[in-house]
Amino acid sequence: MHEGKPANGKRRRTRVPLWRWRNNPIRRRDDILEAWLLLAVWGLIAVGGTAAGVVTAHAADRVFAQQRADRTPVRAVLLDDVPRPAMSGLDRDLSSARVRWTNSDGSTRNGMTVVATGKEAGSTVRIWIDAQGKLSTQPPTPAKAAAEAGLLGASAALALSGLVIGIGSAGRWWLDRRRIHQWDTEWTVVGPQWSHKTT
Numbered sequence: 001m002h003e004g005k006p007a008n009g010k011r012r013r014t015r016v017p018l019w020r021w022r023n024n025p026i027r028r029r030d031d032i033l034e035a036w037l038l039l040a041v042w043g044l045i046a047v048g049g050t051a052a053g054v055v056t057a058h059a060a061d062r063v064f065a066q067q068r069a070d071r072t073p074v075r076a077v078l079l080d081d082v083p084r085p086a087m088s089g090l091d092r093d094l095s096s097a098r099v100r101w102t103n104s105d106g107s108t109r110n111g112m113t114v115v116a117t118g119k120e121a122g123s124t125v126r127i128w129i130d131a132q133g134k135l136s137t138q139p140p141t142p143a144k145a146a147a148e149a150g151l152l153g154a155s156a157a158l159a160l161s162g163l164v165i166g167i168g169s170a171g172r173w174w175l176d177r178r179r180i181h182q183w184d185t186e187w188t189v190v191g192p193q194w195s196h197k198t199t
Contacts, residue, residue, distance in 0.1 A: 028182070030175045037175070041168035048164065049157040057153030064145035071139050076101035076127045079110065084118040093117040099125060103133035111135040 076099040085093055095117045100110050113135050115125045130136040140148060 028179065030179050030182075034172060034175050037168060037171050041164055044164045045161045049161045052160045053153040053157030055153075056156035057149045060149040060152045061145060064140050064149065067139035068142075068145075070131045071128045071136050073126050073128055073138075074101050074103075075124050076113075078115065078119055078121050078123045078125060081121050082115055082117050082119045099127060101127060101129070103129070105133070107133065109133060 079098040079100055082095050082097045093116070094114050096112050097115050097119075098110060099113055099115070100108060102108050111134075113127050119125065128136045128138045139145075
């Protein structure tokens, strides 16, 4: 960056693009290393972060789709009363309860699941079972799955970007320490010569 003086007499700043790669008398090898390090950091953030986000989002979406394919809603019968809590201010509190259901092969099973309160034993509730006929949780809807997959993808991209920035910052810190040490070493040689000339 240097200042130019146009015809109107006002000074303006001129930016020099890619200055770290341009030849100049004070450029050091560490300056070039820093330039490549910055290029690698931004490249990994742009390419690697995007790739990590897309791959994670697609993987999560496939998992959610598999859950929707494997899990089936069935009717079950409550085996216990599930009274509504006396101090509750919510219309649909949830509580654990024993239920009984019949699988597609005709076998009957019992298990514990979460149901809405305020129901009596013998009431019918909807539960979700997996391919083996065991109790499972309700899979996310396509809209909710897409939102969760997007959130997981963004988290993966940010995590990778943060890691790359941290490694890049550590590399720049190491290069700065090297430059300071080199400057100190060179000043021990040049400093006395300057002091001698000024006396």
